[in-house]
Amino acid sequence: xxxxxxxxxxxxxxxxxxxxxxxxxxxxxxxxxxxxxxxxxxxxxxxxxxxxxxxxxxxxxxxxxxxxxxxxxxxxxxxxxxxxxxxxxxxxxxxxxxxxxxxxxxxxxxxx
Amino acid sequence: xxxxxxxxxxxxxxxxxxxxxxxxxxxxxxxxxxxxxxxxxxxxxxxxxxxxxxxxxxxxxxxxxxxxxxxxxxxxxxxxxxxxxxxxxxxxxxxxxxxxxxxxxxxxxxxxx
Numbered sequence: 001x002x003x004x005x006x007x008x009x010x011x012x013x014x015x016x017x018x019x020x021x022x023x024x025x026x027x028x029x030x031x032x033x034x035x036x037x038x039x040x041x042x043x044x045x046x047x048x049x050x051x052x053x054x055x056x057x058x059x060x061x062x063x064x065x066x067x068x069x070x071x072x073x074x075x076x077x078x079x080x081x082x083x084x085x086x087x088x089x090x091x092x093x094x095x096x097x098x099x100x101x102x103x104x105x106x107x108x109x110x111x112x
Numbered sequence: 113x114x115x116x117x118x119x120x121x122x123x124x125x126x127x128x129x130x131x132x133x134x135x136x137x138x139x140x141x142x143x144x145x146x147x148x149x150x151x152x153x154x155x156x157x158x159x160x161x162x163x164x165x166x167x168x169x170x171x172x173x174x175x176x177x178x179x180x181x182x183x184x185x186x187x188x189x190x191x192x193x194x195x196x197x198x199x200x201x202x203x204x205x206x207x208x209x210x211x212x213x214x215x216x217x218x219x220x221x222x223x224x225x
Contacts, residue, residue, distance in 0.1 A: 033213050042202055043155070045213035088154070098143050098162050098210050099170075104154040 002027050004091050006103035014111050019079050021106035023072040023089035030092055032065055032072040033100065038085040079110045114139045118203050118217035124225050125190070125197065133188045133220045135203035141215070142208045144186035148172060149200040149219075158201075161186055162208060190222065198224050 003026040013019050023032065031050045035043040047056055049065035049072065056063045060083075062075045076083055086105040093099040116137040125131045135144065146158040157170030161180040175194025180186055186205075190197045200221050204214040 031211070033210075035213075042216040042219050043204075043214070045215065048211070048213055092210055096209070097160075097168070098206065098208055099145070099157065099160055100210050100214065102155045107152075 002094055002101055004089060004101045004103040006089055006106050008106055009104065010107050010109070012109045012111065013079050015081060016078050019076040019083070019108055021074050021087050021089075021108075023074075023103050025070045025091050025101075027091075027094060028069050030069075032069075033090045034063060034072075034074055035088040035090065035102075036085050037088065037105070041085075043088060076108075079108070081110050081112055084108060084110050116203060116205050116215050116217040118201075118220050120220060121218065123220055123222045125222060127224055128192045130189055130191050131222065133190065133201055133203075133222070135186045135188065135217055136184055137186075137205040137215070137217075138184060139205055139215060140183075141205035142183070143206045143210070144180070145204045145206075145214065146170075146176070146178065146186070146188045147202045147204065149202060155202065158188065197222055 005024050007022050033048045034046040037043040052069050053067045054065040060077045064073045086107045088102050088105045090100040090102045093101050119134045143162045145160040147155040156172050158176050159178040161167035164183050167180050177189045202219045203217040206214045
């Protein structure tokens with residue numbers, strides 16, 4: 001069945017280092033979404049990418065959608081302790097059900 | 113403020129009991145979803161509903177039931193048939209087609225005692 005995979009599963013960085021998480025889909029996606037879940041919290045919608053090759057920035061966060069619309073990445077420049085959490089990518093399920101298929105998430109730890 | 117409210121925040125259940133988790137939204141979203149999250153794990157879909165009085169099973173529906181009698185409400189019942197119910201339960205809502213993303217509630221932590 002349709003799958004969305006994320007790597008790495010965990011990442012520990014020193015504060016100030018950069019961080020990247022990668023998302024790969026088994027099928028072409030109409031859009032890709034990214035969410036952040038702080039420890040003990042709930043996922044919060046960050047952004048949606050729709051166009052092939054699209055790049056969007058939110059302060060220190062850069063999101064990319066691949067040309068083939070099957071992969072995406074989230075890059076954080078100069079991490080801060082406030083970036084700690086789990087980052088999920090998600091793509092629509094095939095069949096126009098409205099469901100999202102979530103990746104397993106990448107958990108980021110930042111050492112001060 | 114518009115949002116999605118889950119209650120209770122913490123819930124303890126004795127083995128053999130059914131419990132119902134509440135989820136209410138005032139975002140005027142048509143679609144609602146229930147996910148289960150185990151420690152260190154991703155999100156697994158239990159049930160979803162795209163319209164009132166209609167819902168579909170997700171990937172792990174066994175031992176759970178839902179209803180969608182009102183647009184604003186999508187309660188989840190964890191039945192005694194669910195053998196390992198201890199988990200973090202998240203409700204979400206979205207516009208049809210999920211464009212614009214999901215809005216999640218703050219979750220309910222269910223523990224079997």
